[in-house]
Amino acid sequence: MNDIDPRDDDRGHEDAAVLTDLGRLVHELDPPPVGLVERIQFAIALEHLDVEVARWERAGSFAGVRGDRPGTITFTVDNLTVMVNFTSTGERHRIDGWLVPAGQHTVEVRVADHNSTTTRADDGGRFVLSDVPAGTTQILVHLVNSQGEPGRTVVTPTIML
Amino acid sequence: MSELRTAGANPPWDGLDGSDRHAACMVAARDGDRTALDVLVTELTPLVWHVARGNGLDRSTAEDVVQTVWLALLRHLDRLVEPRALVGWLVTTTRREAQRSWRTNRGQVPLSVELTEQLPTEDWLPEDEALRDDRDRRLWTAFSRLNHRCQEILRLTVLAGRAEYRAVAEALSMPRGSIGPTRGRCLSQLRELLNAEGGSR
Missing domain, CATH: 2.60.40 (Immunoglobulin-like)
Known part of the structure; x- marks a missing residue:
């Protein structure tokens, strides 16, 4: 159902791994400002x-x-x-x-x-x-x-x- | 989120998630429930933030744009015919405000899709000095070299991958034909850049 789940792609797992890491970095390094x-x-x-x-x-x-x-x-x-x-x-x-x-x-x-x-x-x-x-x-x-x-x-x- | 609940009876969005939850909040907000608006702000501000940042705004300008978008929603509460369309409205409005901000503040032409796809950006991402892990540093550097369009798409992709942003995934899946292949192309570019940075592992 989730159309943007990367695991649907043929390239599969590697893309998913990159996205998992990227998601962690985006949330660690660029979260909305406190307050x-x-x-x-x-x-x-x-x-x-x-x-x-x-x-x-x-x-x-x-x-x-x-x-x-x-x-x-x-x-x-x-x-x-x-x-x-x-x-x-x-x-x-x-x-x-x-x-x-x-x-x-x-x-x-x-x-x-x-x-x-x-x-x-x-x-x-x-x-x-x-x-x-x-x-x-x-x-x-x-x-x-x-x-x-x-x-x-x-x-x-x-x-x- | 329990501190946001009104005392006494459970609010109508209680126990709902995704776009059902947002729709229930929108309906309650139209009836004057300010708590419902606060819930939407709490839960969807990260979405608005990442669209603003993904469109190349620095953190200060992004903060202004995020506030402007939420203030603009106030008078659209009654005009958004379909409450489920909220996420799409937020994304579209944020993109438009971000492009307007580019135009007025930097004296540049607004960023068309074509332009954002050509424009690499390195100058506005947070410093990566804190990154101890070499692989993390290389991935962040590769990400920062993507054009704005790809940065926005990949930010939305990772945001939508989190359970609480199911509604983002739903909203973004509507233009299937365009977002899917574009995301694939952006991921390919990211992996190429990562390889150029010294391998993906």
């Missing part, structure tokens, strides 16, 4: 599931802010770009952000094991959250239309600050 499952479970534990995902756009070999280096990260989805700059203030962070196109959208920052922090972007699309705890962090943008009525919600993958 990835938990970070995903945090990222998807959202109040509403009808969300659009903004992708992390990495320019060139930019390694992100996985260390403690401050930096700017850009997330994009079809018609919204979210730029965020993180500045460490010891155990916590200051977040300066910018939404393009601009709009007075609600910005929510989720940090694992902490309460959410929420602010509203100004009419130029800028927002500041001056005191955000460090940890596994996700940004949500609750969009409003020109009448101020709620619309789509955009979410980012988590980043580790």
Whole structure:
């Protein structure tokens, strides 16, 4: 029944032996990162599931802010770009952000094991959250239309600050 | 996995395995059961990871792509008409996101199947210094010299060989005509490279 069982092949046992060894090596040398499952479970534990995902756009070999280096990260989805700059203030962070196109959208920052922090972007699309705890962090943008009525919600993958 | 179970009554996927289990989780997740989603994430993240890595992403980028794929699933929970199609959807979406990531982050054209078959990769696999066994080292080196397409196929093959990934085998067996011969060709290439590295034993 298992169509990709190598033992079905004529070359049989040798292929099976190579695959057995390869399987062991792949799992020993290249497993998913420790904690990835938990970070995903945090990222998807959202109040509403009808969300659009903004992708992390990495320019060139930019390694992100996985260390403690401050930096700017850009997330994009079809018609919204979210730029965020993180500045460490010891155990916590200051977040300066910018939404393009601009709009007075609600910005929510989720940090694992902490309460959410929420602010509203100004009419130029800028927002500041001056005191955000460090940890596994996700940004949500609750969009409003020109009448101020709620619309789509955009979410980012988590980043580790 | 017992810590993931809800208190009290057994969840509907209890005792099921393979695609039956995933389908039961999908149905429960549509009804708002967040535990069901967590079960899927726990059990299928290795699949998404190995597709991302098999498509040539470094570990950091692969991690972003894996998260993006799971977040994208949220709004597709109701759109995946057949719950059993989840594994296929995850594989397809991960490939697409990986190729998109190549395009935007490296300023390169997206990797077509043709291109991935031509492109040898050596620069992104983890260091093999930890490998004490000479045969292991040679096999890992040979694997790293395969093109992306073959690396992905062989990763999926060994993953699907594990009992808990029966659903992966089921999903991948659907395009019988294409995956079978291609896998055989990839295995031949791997063994040739292994022989060139100093024999298969």
